[in-house]
Amino acid sequence: MPISPRFTPNVIRAIDVLTYPAVQLLDVTGPVQVFASANDLVAGASGVEPPYALRVVAPGGRGVTASAGLELAAGPLTPIGEPLDTLLVAGGEGAEAASADPALVDWVRGRATQARRVASVCTGAFLLAAAGLLDGRRAATHWMYCAKLAQRFPAVRVEPDPIYVCDGRIWTSAGVTSGIDLALALVEEDLGRSVALAVARYLVVFLKRPGGQAQFSAALSLQVAEDKFGALHDWINAHLAGDLSLSILADRAGMSERSFSRRYAEATGVTPARAIERLRLEAARRALSESRQPVKRIAQRCGFGSEETMRRSFQRLMATTPQDYRARFGS
Template sequence: MDKQKPSRHFLAMTPNAIRTVEILAYPAVQLLDVTGPLQVFASANDFMAKAGEAPPYEIRIVAPGGRSVDSSSGMTIVTHPLPPMEAGLDTLVIAGGEGVDAAVADTVLVDWVRERAKLARRTASVCTGSFLLAASGLLDGRRAATHWAFCAELARRFPAVRVESDPIFVREGSVWTSAGVTAGIDLALALVEEDLGRNVALAVARYLVVFLKRPGGQAQFSEVLSLQAAEDRFGALHEWIRKHLAGDLSLPVLAEQACMSERSFSRRYAEATGLTPARSIERLRVEEARRLLSETRLPVKRISQRCGFGSEETMRRSFVRLLAATPQDYRARFST
């Protein structure tokens, strides 16, 4: 356990006022959407208390009706009733989850979110909590993030929102939105960094064993998952591609390997993965290159050749596009 205390040179950045943080829950809320940010703020309190400073956050989980709500995982969360509008507030966090559609249909709750946010210094959503913010009008004309699987739906239902599918979180003025589930931890760390400085946020991230700023965006996860979802139909082909990354992976070769015509293969593959064969090959090459960068000492040039990129520059462009990091940066972060 890391018991390092913060040095006095950045404790001076901490105002004495306690910041009230309200995390909104509701029936069938995603548990981690609530407890992830909660633990970040609580760990910041613990860290500052060990330094002899007053805890900076007063954290409450609030819900319609109060007392408790059952999360989508079945665990019951003890909650407080929705506070009156005149109650002081610094940060309002809206969790997401399976119950968000019912929450959006609750006009009283949507009105409460809209009015409560007016009193908050900043408002944030985690995962599909963005739908509740959008229903309240708080995201109109703003950039916003949500879970990668719901970006298209958010854009369709709320066309005034400028949905971005890749960022882990987005800040637009006083409104913050994050991607799916664990991204709420990234967002909460950013809020702590804004309040208490980078050193405190870094200490909290180290204690929780997470990145202060994780590399890349959520697209890298959704793209890999889309290939996994097609394993029942194209799993054997993907395994063959992994063994022949440096070979001829042209469309005619792939179609022959899949025992289909080129036209039929292209159509069925896109239906199963949402990607063209060329884009999938790029992702499989990046996946193998990531493994070699982290597990071996092979030169980057040799890795680019083994993975079929042809050149270091081609591999670098693929890494930047998919992971927002160069191969050298990736190796520096993850090499064992």
């Protein structure tokens, strides 16, 4: 496809990718490959200098061994005052030890002041939080570590659902492969959609994942109770616009309301009402991204009753509105 990069020729953006012992391999190589592919495609198509200067760095300036056992070559930490476009902090098993290293945290804080933007992949968010960069901001991390991040850093507004979150100049992403999604979003911001799409096609990945960028679907998260409530979930998904009151669900499950509420929460970790809201929200996200139906019609078909009720659910669970969601992820 034709590539028309949206950037000033010969402007090279320096990117520091921070690694450390026991880093997650794909947290590093995924984003690096996205930026490297953007370099190849832009320089090859336009005959200009590659737009990114990539530097993988680590404390001590020597190679680090990733948690998968593979050694990564890395250069020394760059000087605090050196110009920098993007600081990207990888995650992994070693993130906790790294975030407890005062010298490394100070370096992250110092480099962040020089950078146009700062990003993290997976548990790299713990390093940003330790440096105070996430205070008062929305942030994402791997779903397994959301509660821990929120507990350790109560000033951070942790969001468990999104693949990535952008709050001002700070970008954070969820687990492992979401670093690729994040890097594609950064390329799109820098160079335009055509370049980002070309990179995604070359890497055989989605530019924007189907399902609205959620870390995992509501249906998938409820599969922990598949043996007990799998048939009920199938029925709920087929009747989202109908009456899904507690009495109806309990009768469908053959239990009293009290027993059903208790056993359902024990099996899924959420109340029946919260589970239904998530399933309806997921159906609405799918309809918004894949169809041109009016928002009011989608709200009715997904069981919200009114457009305002659906809007409140989107605001509470997705920190956006249905209209903005469609604008971002619509086909």
